[in-house]
Amino acid sequence: MLDDFFVRALLAGIGVALVAGPLGCFIVWRRMAYFGDTLAHAALLGVALSLLLEVNTTLSVFAVSVAIAMLLLGLGRTQTLSSDALLGLLSHSALAVGLVCLAFMTWIRVDLTGLLFGDILAVSKLDLLTIYVGGAAVLLGLSLIWRALFAATVNPDLAAAEGMRPERANFLFTLLMAGVIAIAMKVVGVLLITALLIIPAAAARRFSGGPEQMALIAAGLGVLSVVAGLYGSLNFDTPSGPSIVVAAMVFFGLSLIPLPGKRRIWNR
Amino acid sequence: MADRSAPLLELSGAGIERAGNWLVRGVDLAVEPGKIVTLIGPNGSGKSTTAKLALGILRPTEGTAWRRDGLRVGYVPQKLMIDWTLPLTVARFMSLTDRVSDAQIDDALTRTGAGHLQAAEVRHLSGGQMQRVMLARAIARKPDVLVLDEPVQGVDYSGEIAIYNLISDIRAALGCGVLMISHDLHVVMAATDEVVCLNGHVCCRGAPGDVSQSPAFHRLFGHRAGEALAVYQHQHDHVHLPDGRVRHADGQITTGCSHSGAGALAHDHPDEPVKTHHAG
Numbered sequence: 001m002l003d004d005f006f007v008r009a010l011l012a013g014i015g016v017a018l019v020a021g022p023l024g025c026f027i028v029w030r031r032m033a034y035f036g037d038t039l040a041h042a043a044l045l046g047v048a049l050s051l052l053l054e055v056n057t058t059l060s061v062f063a064v065s066v067a068i069a070m071l072l073l074g075l076g077r078t079q080t081l082s083s084d085a086l087l088g089l090l091s092h093s094a095l096a097v098g099l100v101c102l103a104f105m106t107w108i109r110v111d112l113t114g115l116l117f118g119d120i121l122a123v124s125k126l127d128l129l130t131i132y133v134g135g136a137a138v139l140l141g142l143s144l145i146w147r148a149l150f151a152a153t154v155n156p157d158l159a160a161a162e163g164m165r166p167e168r169a170n171f172l173f174t175l176l177m178a179g180v181i182a183i184a185m186k187v188v189g190v191l192l193i194t195a196l197l198i199i200p201a202a203a204a205r206r207f208s209g210g211p212e213q214m215a216l217i218a219a220g221l222g223v224l225s226v227v228a229g230l231y232g233s234l235n236f237d238t239p240s241g242p243s244i245v246v247a248a249m250v251f252f253g254l255s256l257i258p259l260p261g262k263r264r265i266w267n268r
Numbered sequence: 269m270a271d272r273s274a275p276l277l278e279l280s281g282a283g284i285e286r287a288g289n290w291l292v293r294g295v296d297l298a299v300e301p302g303k304i305v306t307l308i309g310p311n312g313s314g315k316s317t318t319a320k321l322a323l324g325i326l327r328p329t330e331g332t333a334w335r336r337d338g339l340r341v342g343y344v345p346q347k348l349m350i351d352w353t354l355p356l357t358v359a360r361f362m363s364l365t366d367r368v369s370d371a372q373i374d375d376a377l378t379r380t381g382a383g384h385l386q387a388a389e390v391r392h393l394s395g396g397q398m399q400r401v402m403l404a405r406a407i408a409r410k411p412d413v414l415v416l417d418e419p420v421q422g423v424d425y426s427g428e429i430a431i432y433n434l435i436s437d438i439r440a441a442l443g444c445g446v447l448m449i450s451h452d453l454h455v456v457m458a459a460t461d462e463v464v465c466l467n468g469h470v471c472c473r474g475a476p477g478d479v480s481q482s483p484a485f486h487r488l489f490g491h492r493a494g495e496a497l498a499v500y501q502h503q504h505d506h507v508h509l510p511d512g513r514v515r516h517a518d519g520q521i522t523t524g525c526s527h528s529g530a531g532a533l534a535h536d537h538p539d540e541p542v543k544t545h546h547a548g
Binding site: 028029031147150151153154155157158159160161162163164202205208209210211213214 | 320323324325341342343345348350351353354355356357360361364365366409415
């Protein structure tokens with residue numbers, strides 16, 4: 001079964017979606033979409049480094065994302081630039097530096113499109129193992145810090161006063177985000193990772209009565225998007241990563257349709 | 269088991285500096301089990317900052333902030349904004365930092381008069397409902413110390429008295445200490461053991477005056493008010509000017525504040541409208 005490339009692609013996408021949904025909820029709640037984008041763009045630099053130093057790509061991407069996250073935290077404390085300017089600066093610099101580094105390595109042929117938009121149809125059995133082991137680790141980590149992270153999301157002062165150590169939860173959450181980016185890159189590429197994190201979570205909001213429920217629904221909608229997107233890309237011969245994101249966007253659009261007898265939730 | 273009367277939390281000479289300005293400085297404060305300490309002071313006088321120093325949310329630049337090991341805190345922050353993307357019911361909010369049983373949730377919400385709100389979304393609550401729910405959440409975890417930042421803001425007058433009575437009941441039932449920030453400069457909860465008036469530093473401190481016998485007070489606030497409210501009489505010898513300098517009783521203007529003993533000039537907080545009380 002795993003010998004069929006399409007089955008491997010489905011399993012890889014589903015694995016990533018299951019992790020991206022719950023984590024994406026926190027990104028939406030905490031307004032960290034651009035932060036996620038910055039880490040994702042830095043992943044390209046991670047790929048360049050892994051080729052240069054001949055180390056494991058997933059680990060290298062994870063390490064570079066963490067380094068960029070720490071840099072962001074450090075620069076944020078100096079309060080020289082506003083945080084959105086800082087994010088924009090680092091986000092695109094990381095992407096540009098990654099592209100330049102890859103161009104310098106003329107002795108290596110790199111499939112740039114695959115890096116930017118994902119190459120889910122080329123997922124190997126080893127990639128699958130990485131996605132499921134890494135994904136399980138991220139979900140386990142998230143469940144361990146869930147209460148503290150959620151409390152810190154609702155109100156950092158309250159969380160700190162009642163012994164939830166929000167700084168530690170935030171730091172660990174950043175590590176988890178770097179982890180998801182490292183395993184999701186192969187599936188949707190660095191440019192679209194944030195979409196996979198945010199769109200299913202945003203679509204889930206409408207149907208959710210509580211944070212835990214929203215995380216589960218986001219994971220479910222992510223899985224549906226992967227399945228619909230992959231079959232769509234097979235039928236219409238479209239690129240698979242973008243097709244998954246388009247499918248997710250369609251689900252989000254559907255979630256906006258007002259149901260008769262239900263109060264609108266999306267108005268402020 | 270620690271000494272029953274030893275402080276739960278304590279600030280000594282605590283101060284915090286941000287970008288060259290001292291938000292508060294030289295604050296000494298201790299909350300003991302079963303004792304209620306109320307902080308008053310004008311806007312920007314460092315009341316919330318002092319509470320955050322005591323809670324360890326902020327680190328003091330000078331002086332020390334000490335808390336008993338394993339201290340259970342129930343905190344009601346001044347404001348709580350829930351993002352519209354965040355689905356959060358009152359019931360789920362109750363176990364935000366701790367797993368609390370359904371019975372405890374029920375009991376706490378009923379005590380604060382918010383029992384009917386369990387299924388409501390937190391971001392749809394009115395200001396007064398929010399205060400009741402936040403107070404319920406803080407007491408449901410049976411804290412050693414309750415820290416309440418303006419717990420009656422947005423609550424109507426009879427509700428304010430009910431909440432003050434509830435706080436003294438809870439203090440009696442749990443034996444917890446209470447550190448409370450009052451939104452009013454002069455009227456404080458009657459059960460307060462110590463009032464600390466802040467204006468960047470501790471201006472003065474003492475017990476609230478007993479006004480519950482005054483007929484004028486009863487006329488103004490009603491009979492139940494005498495049990496819940498008291499007036500804190502200020503005796504200050506200097507005035508804080510808007511630019512941060514200090515004018516002393518003898519007319520001298522200095523950059524800081526040195527307490528020069530018994531002056532009789534009434535303390536006038538420049539950025540607060542002067543309030544008059546018919547009591548006392």
